[in-house]
Amino acid sequence: MYPTTPTITNHAEEKDPPPSIANPLDEFPAEILLQICGSLPSLDTIWNLMRASPMVWRLFDCYHNTMIESVLSGPNSITPPGVRKLIRAMVFMRSGKLPFDDLKEFRIFMNSLFFTYFCDHNEHRQWLQDQKYNPFPRVFDRPKQDLGPGSLPRTTAHTSRSVVATAYHVSGLSQSCLSSYLARLRDPKLKLLHPAHRPSDDDIALCHEQLEDSHVVSTPVPSADMGQPMWPEEIRVVRAMWVIQMLGELKYFVECRAETIGWSNDDVSRLRDKNDWSYLIRFCLGPRVEFEFDATTEVKAAVGYLATRGRYRSYIYFRLPQAPTPSADNRWVTGIPTCSLSSHVKLTPSTPEELPQWDLIEYTLTYPAFGSHLLSVMRYSARRPNSAAFDSFHPLGFAFWEESRLKLLGLVPGLELDSNTDRSLLAASLFALESILSPMGLRKTMAADLYPWVWH
Numbered sequence: 226m227y228p229t230t231p232t233i234t235n236h237a238e239e240k241d242p243p244p245s246i247a248n249p250l251d252e253f254p255a256e257i258l259l260q261i262c263g264s265l266p267s268l269d270t271i272w273n274l275m276r277a278s279p280m281v282w283r284l285f286d287c288y289h290n291t292m293i294e295s296v297l298s299g300p301n302s303i304t305p306p307g308v309r310k311l312i313r314a315m316v317f318m319r320s321g322k323l324p325f326d327d328l329k330e331f332r333i334f335m336n337s338l339f340f341t342y343f344c345d346h347n348e349h350r351q352w353l354q355d356q357k358y359n360p361f362p363r364v365f366d367r368p369k370q371d372l373g374p375g376s377l378p379r380t381t382a383h384t385s386r387s388v389v390a391t392a393y394h395v396s397g398l399s400q401s402c403l404s405s406y407l408a409r410l411r412d413p414k415l416k417l418l419h420p421a422h423r424p425s426d427d428d429i430a431l432c433h434e435q436l437e438d439s440h441v442v443s444t445p446v447p448s449a450d451m452g453q454p455m456w457p458e459e460i461r462v463v464r465a466m467w468v469i470q471m472l473g474e475l476k477y478f479v480e481c482r483a484e485t486i487g488w489s490n491d492d493v494s495r496l497r498d499k500n501d502w503s504y505l506i507r508f509c510l511g512p513r514v515e516f517e518f519d520a521t522t523e524v525k526a527a528v529g530y531l532a533t534r535g536r537y538r539s540y541i542y543f544r545l546p547q548a549p550t551p552s553a554d555n556r557w558v559t560g561i562p563t564c565s566l567s568s569h570v571k572l573t574p575s576t577p578e579e580l581p582q583w584d585l586i587e588y589t590l591t592y593p594a595f596g597s598h599l600l601s602v603m604r605y606s607a608r609r610p611n612s613a614a615f616d617s618f619h620p621l622g623f624a625f626w627e628e629s630r631l632k633l634l635g636l637v638p639g640l641e642l643d644s645n646t647d648r649s650l651l652a653a654s655l656f657a658l659e660s661i662l663s664p665m666g667l668r669k670t671m672a673a674d675l676y677p678w679v680w681h
Contacts, residue, residue: 250278258284263295266303267559268312268392271296275389289385290377298374303559305460305590307338310372311467316388318474319542320380321485324372328492331475334372335468335509339591387542395470397548397556399462402530403454404555406622410634411450415621417635417657449633454625456562457589461625464590465527466545472505473543502528522597526624596623596631599658617661 250258258281265271271292275282285292293316296302297309304312314334317324325331409415479486479496486493499505503525510521531537534546549555593601600623631637636657 248278248280250274251280253280255280255284259288259292262292263299264301265296265299266301267396268293268296268304268389269396272389272393275386285386285389286382289382290379293385293389294374294377303456303460303561305464307590308460308464308467310334311338311464311471312388312392313372313377314471315391315467315474316377316380316385318471318478319384319387320378321482322378323478323486323488327488328495332509335471338464338468339510391470391542391544394545394548395463395466396559397551398531398534398545399459399466400557401549401555402462402466402527403459403622403625405530405533406620406625407454408554409621415661417660451630451633453557453560455627455630456560458594458625458627458630459559460590461523461594462527465523468506468510468524469502469527469531470543470545472509473537473539473545476505477539477543519593519597519601522593522601522624526619526622529619594623594625595628595637596626599623599631599636621661 253261258278262271262274262281262284265274271281271285275285293312297304297312302309314324323331325334476496476499479488479493483493495508499508506521506524506528510524531546534548537546538544596618600618628637
């Protein structure tokens with residue numbers, strides 16, 4: 226007979242367990258919770274609320290369409306109209322339907338997300354409607370499915386929940402993308418330089434000599450950290466991530482449900498042939514036309530960041546790579562849209578009344594970021610060296626930064642640029658931009674040549 230094992234008494238276990246703390250959200254009536262959910266600013270916040278409250282999760286099962294539309298179209302929404310349409314189109318696609326009759330209409334829809342600026346300029350409108358220059362002469366036409374408020378299809382709660390989870394994932398990837406750019410800008414190894422001797426107005430070529438002479442000691446650029454990205458900067462990344470999600474979702478839809486897509490065999494085969502992201506983006510958004518605003522710059526920059534995050538996944542739905550673990554460095558509360566337009570944007574209201582601030586902010590997204598404008602001018606200038614590469618700018622986030630941030634970094638001489646601006650200041654800023662390039666040999670002859678292209 227085995228000896229009896231003595232019982233070890235743990236006096237801590239004899240104490241009563243601590244009372245469970247009830248979730249205060251679950252104490253609200255369903256009507257109040259629905260109002261709270263409908264007043265949230267974005268879909269990623271509703272995903273956080275769903276995970277925090279089982280009651281909200283159950284309410285979403287019953288009122289998922291209402292809650293999504295209330296967040297997208299509510300008065301507190303920080304999601305711009307173009308991204309709202311992308312999200313509604315995503316609900317259609319995950320419900321097994323395509324809101325576009327054919328591939329051409331889909332391309333018109335994707336192209337219109339970026340080129341709405343030209344709708345307000347008659348000379349650009351006439352020029353872009355010419356098939357000779359623009360492959361999308363109907364770029365200003367609306368797709369048959371407007372994807373406006375109230376257009377969400379009847380679908381299951383599981384499908385709607387997957388879209389909300391994707392919105393949370395896109396938000397996390399967007400903020401981690403911007404945080405990686407900011408980390409590189411703050412890296413002491415990045416040394417932005419001004420010329421040792423600023424040239425006079427008549428001797429701007431002195432910058433050339435200093436660029437070519439490796440023994441010239443340049444002066445560091447005085448800079449300041451602007452901090453968290455502004456609303457337009459973050460929304461540009463969010464828009465680019467949603468575009469990538471939409472393109473991947475469409476390609477996955479075509480590959481897995483070709484018989485139910487309702488498109489012609491030619492449209493389906495053309496999409497199936499696009500296996501490279503660069504070709505797929507260019508195919509759906511259109512090739513670059515003869516002006517410096519390239520709609521694909523932001524999307525390609527986002528693809529470049531996603532390439533560092535691993536592989537894409539396709540299981541039931543198309544999924545972007547995994548986002549980094551949340552931390553204080555790569556997550557923040559999205560700023561409200563309170564910035565103003567730069568001086569190079571000229572608005573003429575149709576009425577003497579001042580335009581609402583929200584309308585002004587919406588209008589900024591129809592322009593490329595100022596950093597993207599700088600890159601485009603340097604890349605496509607007829608006077609640039611043929612061998613010059615600008616890959617050094619992409620990991621710094623130039624495709625998304627506003628002019629005010631570049632000013633604090635010392636890369637733009639001022640926000641009020643005109644023909645009277647000191648040319649030596651412009652040359653010094655171009656010198657700082659070119660100090661990012663590597664190797665030194667690719668910089669020569671650029672400062673004077675690009676000066677009239679960037680600010681005139």
